[in-house]
Amino acid sequence: MLYCQFSIYNPLGKSQDGIKRMARILATLALSATTLLSGCAVAQFFGTGDFPRYGYYQADGNWxxxxxxxxxxxxxxxxxxxxxxxxDYAKDKRYVYDRSVIVKGVDPTTFRP
Known part of the structure; x- marks a missing residue:
């Protein structure tokens, strides 16, 4: 499966309202584009709903x-x-992850960043 991402300048500014408005515009464009671009996956992202520049996200059943x-x-x-x-950090029942790398020797049940 092909993943598509785009970086653009936000002409609405860096205020929270401007960022949220741009995120809604981009989400609308992305949903419209998926009908045109066969093979592109729409990923579920954390935060305000915009594409994460940094952090974890889930797509196509993987992290x-x-x-x-x-x-x-x-x-x-x-x-x-x-x-x-x-x-920076995530965990599952077996491991603690530091930016996608398994942290060896750390118990995920007691880990606190």
Whole structure:
């Protein structure tokens, strides 16, 4: 499956209202574009609903981390128990993840960032 992402300048400014308005516009455009671009997946994102520049998100049944203008798949993540703790950390029943990398020797049941 092909994932499509676009970066654009927000002419509505950096205020919360401007960001939310632009997010709604982009969401409308994205939904319209999916009917035209066969093979593109619409991902579920956290936060205000706009494409995350940094952090975890879920798409196509898998978890991903976006950082440094790149997207990394969170290999080994258990989809049923995966929980995002904050922008950097997540955990599931087996592991703690630091920006998509498994943190070795850390118990996910007692981990606190």
């Amino acid at each position: 991903y981390f976006r950082g440094n203008n790149q997207t990394y798949k969170v290999d080994g993540a258990d989809r049923d128990t995966f929980v995002v703790i904050n922008d």
